[in-house]
Amino acid sequence: MRIAIIGAGATGLTAGWKLSSKGHSVTVYEKNDRLGGLTAAIPVGDDMLEMYYHHIFTNDTVIIDVIKELGLENDLKWYEPSNVIYLNNTIYPFTTPMDLLMFRPLSFISRIRMGLMVLQARFVKDYLAIEDITAREWIIRRGGEECYNLVWEPLLNSKFDIDSDKISATWIWNKFKLRGSSRGKNISKELLGYMDGSFIRIYNRMAEIIKAGSGEIRLNDAVNEIYKSNDTFKIKSRSGTDEYDSVIFTASPEKLSYVVKGMGKHYLDSLRKIKYKANICMILELAESLMPNYWMTVADREIPFVLVIEHTNLVKNHKYGSHIVYLSRYLDPANELYTKDDESIRELFVSWLKKIFPAFREEWIKKYHINRTRDAQPVVRTGYSRLIPGTETPMKGLYLASMSQIYPEDRGQNYAIRSGLEISEHFPSLRD
Ligand SMILES: Cc1cc2nc3c(=O)[nH]c(=O)nc-3n(C[C@H](O)[C@H](O)[C@H](O)COP(=O)(O)OP(=O)(O)OC[C@H]3O[C@@H](n4cnc5c(N)ncnc54)[C@H](O)[C@@H]3O)c2cc1C
Structure with missing residues (x-):
C-alpha cells in the first residue's frame, strides 16, 4: 500500500x-x-x-525495547538525578522521601499528608473514577490546602496557564505514579535514562x-x-x-x-x-555551571519559567564543550509572551535567573537558543x-x-x- x-x-x-x-x-x-x-x-x-x-524513566519499557531492536542499547545510559524546588526565594532538596519529610515551608502535618498523597497515587487503579474531579479538588482533599497553595497551585498554573483550574485529577495522579515508578526497589534512588548523542x-x-x-x-x-x-x-x-x-x-x-x-x-x-499548551524553551550554553543539581522546579508565579534544568548535571557522557541549561515555560498560545521576539525572552529569563542565582554572570553565556512550539502539552x-x-x-x-x-x-x-x-x-x- x-x-x-x-x-x-x-x-x-x-x-x-x-x-x-x-x-x-x-x-x-x-x-x-x-x-x-x-x-x-x-x-x-x-x-x-x-x-x-x-529523559526517560525505567518503566518506559516500549522505548527501551525499541532502542534494543534498533541495536542502540549500549548507548542508553542511566543516571541518578538531583532535584530541587525553588520556593519563597529559597532552594530546597526535593529528590527523596526524606527531602519531603524535611521540607520546612510546609507544616509537619502537611508534609506527611503530601507524602501519603503521592504514595497512595500508586494504588488508584480506576482513573475514570477521578477524571471528573479537578486536580485542585483532589490535591486539597488528600494533601490539604497548604500543600496545594504552596507547591501544586504554582506548578499547575505554570503548566496549564489560564486552564489550570480545569485540569483533571487523572493528570496529577499519573504524574505522581510515574515519578514514583522510576525508583525501582530502592525508593530513595531514582534513575533517569538518556542516549549518548x-x-x-x-x-x-x-x-x-x-x-x-x-x-x-x-x-x-x-x-x-x-x-x-x-x-x-x-x-x-x-x-x-x-x-x-x-x-x-x-x-x-x-x-x-x-x-x-x-x-x-x-x-x-x-x-x-x-486544546494544547505551547512551550518556550531557552537553551543556554554556559562557560560555568549554574547549580549542582539536574532539575529545579520553580514554584513561584512571578517567575516567567517553571523549570531550570542543568542537563550536564545528569548526563555525563557528552561532547557539548559547555554546561547546558534549559529554562522552560508552558503557556497559552494566546499569551503575549509566546510571540515576543527572542531577544526580549532572553532578557526576561536571564534577569530572573540572576535573582535565583545571584552568583550567575551573563558573561558565562557562550550561546543561547530560543525554541518554541505551539503544540507542547495537551490540556487534560x-x-x-x-x-x-x-x-x-x-x-x-x-x-x-x-x-x-x-x-x-x-x-x-x-x-x-x-x-x-x-x-x-x-x-x-x-x-x-
Ligand atoms: C518541553 C517538553 C519536554 C519534554 N520532555 C520529555 C521527556 O523528558 N521525556 C519524554 O519521553 N518525552 C518528553 N516530551 C514529550 C515528547 O517529546 C513527545 O511526547 C513526543 O515527542 C511526541 O511525538 P509525536 O510524534 O506524537 O508528536 P510531535 O513530536 O509533535 O510530532 C508531530 C510532527 O508533525 C509535524 N506536523 C504538524 N503539522 C504538520 C503538517 N500540516 N504537515 C506536515 N507535518 C506536520 C510537526 O512539525 C511535528 O514534527 C517533552 C515534550 C516537551 C514539549
Missing part, C-alpha cells in the same frame, strides 16, 4: 519504520526542516542536543530504515489538504499533490480538522475540543476520556495518532512510540 504519514516525530517515524519493514511504500511529510518533532535536536559543540529537554539517534535510525526500504521523508513539506476521491487519498502539500491508499496523521486533532476536507461538522468540532481537562477522538476516523483509511490520545498516560516518547507501533498493526505485512 502507498501510505502517507503526516509528521516526522516519534509517532510518525515509528509507524513509518514498522510499515516499511512490512513492505509498504511510505512517505513521511514534515513541515519543519528537521525530523524528530518535539525530540528534534540541534548541533551543540561536537554533539547533538534536544531542542526540548528529554541524544534521543534523535533513535529517530535517525528509523528514518534510515524507511529510506532503505524505498520510503521517503520529505522535510519542509507541510500538508495543507487531505481529501478522498474514488477511494484514493489526495495529499496536497508545499511540494504538490500526491495519491495514497491510506493516511496516518500524527499532529494535533485540531490541526487535522483544518486540513481534512469532506468530514462532517460534528466530527470537526469534536477534534477542536482538545476534567472528563477528558469523553473528548478523545478514536484512532480510526469516519473517513475509512485515514488514521489519527497524536499525543492527545495516549490518555491516561501523559505525553512522552514511550507512548508516542507505542502509538506508532499500534497504528502499524492496522496494516497487514506484505512480507509473509
